[in-house]
Amino acid sequence: MTTDKIERASYSSPSFGNVTTKKLKGAEKAAVLFLCLGEERGSALMKSLSENEIRSLTHSMAGLGVISAAMVEEVMKEFGEAVANGGSVVGSFSMAEAMLRKVLPEEKVGSILREIRGPLQERDLWARFSALNETSIANYLRSEHDQTAAAILSNLEPNVAANVLPLLGEERMISIIERMVRMDAVPHHMMKQIEETLQKDMATVAAQPTLSERQKNMADLFNRLDNQLFEKVSPKLEQRLPDTFPDIRQRMFTFDDLIKLDANSLVRVMRSVEGNTLPVALRGAKDPVKEHFFSCLPSRSRDMLKEEIQTMETPKKRDIKEAQRDLLDCARQLASEGQIELPTADEEEEEYA
The missing domain is CATH 1.10.220 (Annexin V; domain 1)
Known part of the structure; x- marks a missing residue:
């Protein structure tokens, strides 16, 4: 029995009650029949078809999706009562593959499955690109x-x-x-x-990366440059990159920017670093920055920190930069954990408006 014969035998009437079959064509209708027969009987019937008919049938079966009970009942009139009790059927890639493997050699199964996967992968491609x-x-x-x-x-x-x-x-x-x-x-x-x-x-x-991600990466890079070197090259960068460099600079968060944190947040940062990181970092800080740090501490802690800074050996420049970087990293870590909030460019603009 060919798919053409199946169609003529099953669909001699174009309608059933008030439902039409205009949504299903040709081999799609035959595919519904095979799905209703089940894997064993469907596979046995498939053996009587030609390879081209099998190819057409399995293509249709793999793309059927869900067929409503009403449509199944219309298409398969001779199985109407059984299908009405059983509900809808589902055509899937796995069902088509299972039937194919029962009637065709492995190499032919692989060929047909690759043809079927093509359109399925195309749909997936557009979904992933979207x-x-x-x-x-x-x-x-x-x-x-x-x-x-x-x-x-x-x-x-x-x-x-x-x-x-x-x-x-x-x-x-x-x-x-x-x-x-x-x-x-x-x-x-x-x-x-x-x-x-x-x-x-x-x-x-x-x-x-997006423009925002690129600017953030460059801001992180500039944050880790030697401060004097950065201030030296900044005027040239502003001249050569007038449209982008200001935005990158706004995203930078330097050691001096720590004073923009509220007092509680800054104290949390100071108490989160280990060892002599804080005194070493402040030893190389500008006086206004240093005083702001002091002002956030209780008097006893402030006096102890000042004494430690005054009595410590003069640290190397690289040690100061490393300590200041550790404080910055600590602030970013606390912010990522939701314990503090770093000031944003918008907040800074509002502050100076």
């Missing part, structure tokens, strides 16, 4: 032709595409939207090429 950071998607599309960008955005979740488009600039956004509106179906070979390229580039796109 889940990427929108700035990363926009950066990727900047190097693509507008027509390619339109094809890619047309396959993304609408809310993702809506957030990505403005990041490409107004002029290019209008051009891409126009192409998306006018776009007919993209030829299969072109879409396949886009998907293959996207599959290869996916890891690279996902690994690309």
